[in-house]
Amino acid sequence: MGIISALKCRECNKEYSPRFIYICEDCFGPLDVQYKIDTTITRNTFESRSDLTYWRYFEILPIEDKKNIVSLNGAITPLQKADNLGNSLGGFKNLYIKNDSVNPTFSFKDRPAGVAVSKAKEMNLSAVGCASTGNLASATAAHAAKANLPCYIFAPSDIEDVKIAQALSYGGKFVAVDGTYDDANRIASVIGDSNGYGIVNINMRPYYVEGSKTLAFEVLEQLNWIVPDVLVIPVGSGAMLNAICKGFEEIMNLGLISDISNLRIIAAQPNGCAPIVDAYKNRSNEVIPVEKPDTVAKSLAIGDPGDGLYVLKRLRQFNGIGEKVTDSEIKNAILLLAKSEGIFTEPAGGVAVGVLKKLIEENKIDKDENIVCYVTGNGLKTTESITDLLPTPSSVKPDIRLVSAMIR
Numbered sequence: 001m002g003i004i005s006a007l008k009c010r011e012c013n014k015e016y017s018p019r020f021i022y023i024c025e026d027c028f029g030p031l032d033v034q035y036k037i038d039t040t041i042t043r044n045t046f047e048s049r050s051d052l053t054y055w056r057y058f059e060i061l062p063i064e065d066k067k068n069i070v071s072l073n074g075a076i077t078p079l080q081k082a083d084n085l086g087n088s089l090g091g092f093k094n095l096y097i098k099n100d101s102v103n104p105t106f107s108f109k110d111r112p113a114g115v116a117v118s119k120a121k122e123m124n125l126s127a128v129g130c131a132s133t134g135n136l137a138s139a140t141a142a143h144a145a146k147a148n149l150p151c152y153i154f155a156p157s158d159i160e161d162v163k164i165a166q167a168l169s170y171g172g173k174f175v176a177v178d179g180t181y182d183d184a185n186r187i188a189s190v191i192g193d194s195n196g197y198g199i200v201n202i203n204m205r206p207y208y209v210e211g212s213k214t215l216a217f218e219v220l221e222q223l224n225w226i227v228p229d230v231l232v233i234p235v236g237s238g239a240m241l242n243a244i245c246k247g248f249e250e251i252m253n254l255g256l257i258s259d260i261s262n263l264r265i266i267a268a269q270p271n272g273c274a275p276i277v278d279a280y281k282n283r284s285n286e287v288i289p290v291e292k293p294d295t296v297a298k299s300l301a302i303g304d305p306g307d308g309l310y311v312l313k314r315l316r317q318f319n320g321i322g323e324k325v326t327d328s329e330i331k332n333a334i335l336l337l338a339k340s341e342g343i344f345t346e347p348a349g350g351v352a353v354g355v356l357k358k359l360i361e362e363n364k365i366d367k368d369e370n371i372v373c374y375v376t377g378n379g380l381k382t383t384e385s386i387t388d389l390l391p392t393p394s395s396v397k398p399d400i401r402l403v404s405a406m407i408r
């Protein structure tokens with residue numbers, strides 16, 4: 001399994017032995033998992049595995065003993081060549097959608113939540129939980145159910161009804177906070193620390209973020225180890241974007257790819273909550289929190305993003321761009337993706353596709369580039385977000401003549 005050498009401070013590089021700690025004692029920087037690199041790993045090590053879950057990359061995931069893995073057995077998600085979408089955007093021939101809407105709880109959050117709940121089991125914690133913008137609630141609750149652990153969820157009360165019902169169905173205790181995600185996050189943090197619960201995206205964060213690296217590993221394996229030119233990534237806290245970058249670096253350090261200098265990273269946020277993109281556009285190194293996020297993309301409504309500064313750093317490192325789109329652009333992008341590729345995403349995926357479209361229209365992406373657009377959640381959870389753009393089906397008596405007249 002993944003042999004952890006240390007937890008290393010992202011700011012001051014101080015190293016800690018692996019334990020239940022998530023912030024540097026000296027400088028309060030976040031801690032990242034470092035591995036003892038297994039030099040015998042080759043491309044074939046992974047390619048030859050029959051395990052189709054993301055645990056096929058277990059050497060670079062932070063679980064020491066396989067018996068602690070908590071898995072809902074979701075398979076590697078499709079990397080769909082998106083020629084129809086590419087054509088409608090002006091002849092893009094190498095455009096791919098990483099379709100993470102088809103995970104067991106229908107968002108990419110099954111990756112980080114699955115790893116964090118497994119680690120909570122390995123550390124013998126008595127309960128798990130999360131602060132959620134919607135999707136993490138179900139991902140954590142479902143894995144907690146499988147692990148037989150109690151699960152405490154803290155989320156803003158205005159998230160989509162389906163996301164609440166889904167999380168409750170898995171048995172999660174759902175606290176609907178009348179406030180923003182940042183309010184829910186503060187409460188979850190205190191409850192977690194005072195009770196010793198593993199709050200997956202707070203005190204388990206060093207382990208949590210490792211799960212999202214598999215979004216890099218899978219894409220590389222699916223592209224036959226060709227490093228894409230452009231990644232379009234929706235951003236809330238920024239943890240996923242940063243983890244994907246760490247994933248590409250780790251595969252390079254293992255020697256399975258030789259160079260990632262062509263890689264460009266696009267951070268995509270909604271207009272109604274774009275603190276990171278705004279900092280990028282203002283050439284500022286300060287992420288000014290958005291007090292009251294207001295966007296149809298509720299899963300990205302994090303006003304004070306934990307990894308904001310690190311996303312800015314990644315954009316500098318990888319020649320990146322930050323861009324944002326309006327609610328209307330988001331909804332139209334949802335329908336564009338659905339009608340061209342048969343993929344139904346929630347607004348976060350609409351943010352990624354909408355930003356891709358916008359940058360193509362501004363000639364910031366070339367036709368011959370290899371593009372991967374991450375679609376991270378499922379449209380079935382958020383149907384109310386697009387009903388105003390859809391026609392109302394007219395009803396008719398079950399009479400062939402009447403129906404024939406209708407569809408003519």
Ligand SMILES: *Cc1c(COP(=O)(O)O)cnc(C)c1O
Nearest residue numbers: 135236237238239240348376377
């Ligand atoms: C949480 C979430 C994101 C953003 O992930 P961060 O790590 O918070 O940046 C993107 N898409 C969906 C569907 C999400 O649920």
Ligand SMILES: [Zn+2]
Nearest residue numbers: 009012024027
């Ligand atoms: Zn430090």
